[in-house]
Amino acid sequence: MSITRAVQPDLRKKRVNWQKVAVILLFAIVPMFLLILFTYIPFIKMIQFSFYNMSYTKNRGFVGLDNYLKVFSKSEYVGAMLLSLYYMAGAVVQLSLALLFASILSLERIRGAGIYKAILFFPFLVNGIAIGYIFKYFYTRGFVLDSVLQAIGIPLEKLPYWLRDQSVNNWSLVFTSVWKYCGQNMVLFIGAIASIDPTLYEAATIDGANRWEQFKAIILPGIKTVFMLNLILSITGSLSAFEPAYVVGSMGANGTATFFIKIHQMAHVSGKVGMACAMAMVLMVLILIFTVLQRLFFRYVMRDSDNTFNAKANQAKALW
Amino acid sequence: MSNTTMAVTSTNTGARVKRGIFKTLEYLALLLACFIALLPIISSFMTSFKTGEEYGTTNAMTPPANWFNFDNYVQVWTEGNMLEAFLTSASVVIVVVAVSVMMGSMLAYVLNRFRFPGNGLIRNLFMIATLIPGIAMQVTNYQIMRDLGFLNSIVGYMILMSGTDVISIYIFLQYFENLDGALDESAVLEGCTYFGVFFKILLPLTKPAIITVAVLKGVGVYNEYYNANLYLQSNTWKTISTALYSFSGPFKSSYNIICAGVLLTLIPSLLVFLIFQKHVYAGLASGSVKG
Numbered sequence: 001m002s003i004t005r006a007v008q009p010d011l012r013k014k015r016v017n018w019q020k021v022a023v024i025l026l027f028a029i030v031p032m033f034l035l036i037l038f039t040y041i042p043f044i045k046m047i048q049f050s051f052y053n054m055s056y057t058k059n060r061g062f063v064g065l066d067n068y069l070k071v072f073s074k075s076e077y078v079g080a081m082l083l084s085l086y087y088m089a090g091a092v093v094q095l096s097l098a099l100l101f102a103s104i105l106s107l108e109r110i111r112g113a114g115i116y117k118a119i120l121f122f123p124f125l126v127n128g129i130a131i132g133y134i135f136k137y138f139y140t141r142g143f144v145l146d147s148v149l150q151a152i153g154i155p156l157e158k159l160p161y162w163l164r165d166q167s168v169n170n171w172s173l174v175f176t177s178v179w180k181y182c183g184q185n186m187v188l189f190i191g192a193i194a195s196i197d198p199t200l201y202e203a204a205t206i207d208g209a210n211r212w213e214q215f216k217a218i219i220l221p222g223i224k225t226v227f228m229l230n231l232i233l234s235i236t237g238s239l240s241a242f243e244p245a246y247v248v249g250s251m252g253a254n255g256t257a258t259f260f261i262k263i264h265q266m267a268h269v270s271g272k273v274g275m276a277c278a279m280a281m282v283l284m285v286l287i288l289i290f291t292v293l294q295r296l297f298f299r300y301v302m303r304d305s306d307n308t309f310n311a312k313a314n315q316a317k318a319l320w
Numbered sequence: 321m322s323n324t325t326m327a328v329t330s331t332n333t334g335a336r337v338k339r340g341i342f343k344t345l346e347y348l349a350l351l352l353a354c355f356i357a358l359l360p361i362i363s364s365f366m367t368s369f370k371t372g373e374e375y376g377t378t379n380a381m382t383p384p385a386n387w388f389n390f391d392n393y394v395q396v397w398t399e400g401n402m403l404e405a406f407l408t409s410a411s412v413v414i415v416v417v418a419v420s421v422m423m424g425s426m427l428a429y430v431l432n433r434f435r436f437p438g439n440g441l442i443r444n445l446f447m448i449a450t451l452i453p454g455i456a457m458q459v460t461n462y463q464i465m466r467d468l469g470f471l472n473s474i475v476g477y478m479i480l481m482s483g484t485d486v487i488s489i490y491i492f493l494q495y496f497e498n499l500d501g502a503l504d505e506s507a508v509l510e511g512c513t514y515f516g517v518f519f520k521i522l523l524p525l526t527k528p529a530i531i532t533v534a535v536l537k538g539v540g541v542y543n544e545y546y547n548a549n550l551y552l553q554s555n556t557w558k559t560i561s562t563a564l565y566s567f568s569g570p571f572k573s574s575y576n577i578i579c580a581g582v583l584l585t586l587i588p589s590l591l592v593f594l595i596f597q598k599h600v601y602a603g604l605a606s607g608s609v610k611g
Contacts, residue, residue, distance in 0.1 A: 027426035034483030042460035143380040191605035280456040
């Protein structure tokens with residue numbers, strides 16, 4: 001039996017070789033074609049176009065680095081870039097809240113934990129345009145938010161116009177993003193916490209460690225991977241933020257136009273495709289720099305992750 | 321002796337009180353978070369049952385006089401052409417989900433089960449694609465779609481939505497890694513073709529992965545609006561998102577009617593979520609592992 005098994009695969013290999021080639025070609029060709037068509041060709045074109053003064057229909061010639069120089073010299077674009085700082089601040093709040101609720105829901109005996117989880121997660125599934133309407137209504141003067149704030153005793157005259165007043169409107173938009181993505185981050189954290197060995201908490205509880213000590217010594221090391229991943233996603237997401245400003249902020253009105261909104265307008269409203277491509281290139285390079293930096297940092301922190309984790313866990317067990 | 325027992329019980333009650341306060345705070349935090357998560361949706365829900373006059377005179381947080389006033393729903397359904405939009409979105413979702421499931425599972429099968437020159441290259445090309453932010457390439461994608469004659473073409477939109485997906489491939493790859501290779505090996509020995517192995521044996525076994533990909537991709541495509549706005553600008557093809565977007569024209573200041581439309585679009589997502597909750601959560605986790 002074992003002999004025939006050993007011999008047969010060799011025979012089979014020679015006989016069905018062409019069938020194998022056919023399967024590989026047939027099964028891989030369509031996804032590869034689409035990947036090249038919608039990712040790599042646009043990518044190469046984007047690099048090329050960024051050096052031209054052109055629209056979708058006309059090409060007015062090669063301009064070298066002019067487009068790039070404009071991106072960095074006009075305060076309009078630099079300002080749009082700086083708007084992503086609001087979204088990064090929002091991302092920090094979002095991740096902290098997500099982690100807090102994930103720990104409460106997975107570590108404490110909460111009655112109806114599944115329902116809380118579902119409610120907090122649901123905003124992630126709401127249609128983007130619907131979010132636009134819901135929050136325009138939410139922020140309208142004297143409507144939902146103002147009514148709630150008045151109910152807790154803040155007079156209407158003291159409240160700003162949430163979407164018009166430039167001192168608050170970017171925060172209003174950031175809030176819609178936190179509202180949408182917090183529950184999704186929380187679900188990812190809950191998944192990571194669930195994969196931690198439960199005997200670690202038992203040992204810790206028996207030895208009288210308090211909640212904060214448990215969190216620091218067991219949970220944080222255990223969810224490091226997912227945490228870093230969420231961080232990378234939210235920071236790159238902040239750099240390319242557009243959804244809140246696009247749907248809630250009426251396409252970036254009143255000083256809420258993020259860099260991506262500017263790219264969109266440059267290409268599809270002003271028709272300056274070369275300029276838009278240069279901006280997109282800058283955005284991409286920034287995102288790549290952030291991703292690489294974070295991966296390096298991540299590798300540095302995780303350089304001997306398994307060992308550290310086990311060592312820390314054992315150390316923790318020994319200490320308590 | 322009695323002193324020590326006293327001390328022990330008092331610390332116990334102290335700890336218990338502290339626990340109780342802690343627990344209460346946790347529930348309060350959860351309730352507050354859920355209130356914030358639901359408030360925007362609930363206010364729209366209440367508004368959707370108000371008559372035009374009621375909407376103009378009552379506060380946004382006042383419940384409607386009649387909870388069974390479905391006039392706004394009827395009006396938005398007929399005047400907003402929502403049936404057509406739902407049908408368009410449904411066909412886009414069905415086609416894109418079917419294509420993504422087939423492409424993802426086929427490519428994952430080939431990459432996981434065969435060693436061939438280029439296997440690593442294909443994996444790397446998909447990996448690198450995740451690093452290039454798709455959003456940065458919208459500008460040049462538009463030109464490609466135009467050159468292909470895909471502006472205002474539902475087929476073009478479907479192809480675009482099926483073509484730019486890495487997560488479903490990863491979900492299938494992970495699934496195939498955990499499927500025993502001995503199974504297809506023995507089927508091949510018995511004379512089954514590779515096509516037969518894939519379609520008759522492996523594909524039925526990947527059902528959980530198929531559901532996960534279908535739900536994630538389906539909800540994503542149903543909610544997609546940026547490309548729909550860009551590529552389906554004529555009135556022939558309106559998805560739910562673009563139909564909703566155009567409401568700000570005819571129903572401009574009648575937010576009670578718009579809210580009804582908003583709530584209608586939430587129903588399919590809510591149903592899918594309630595039925596496939598576990599798959600949604602699991603899919604998010606497995607999609608995130610590879611990042």
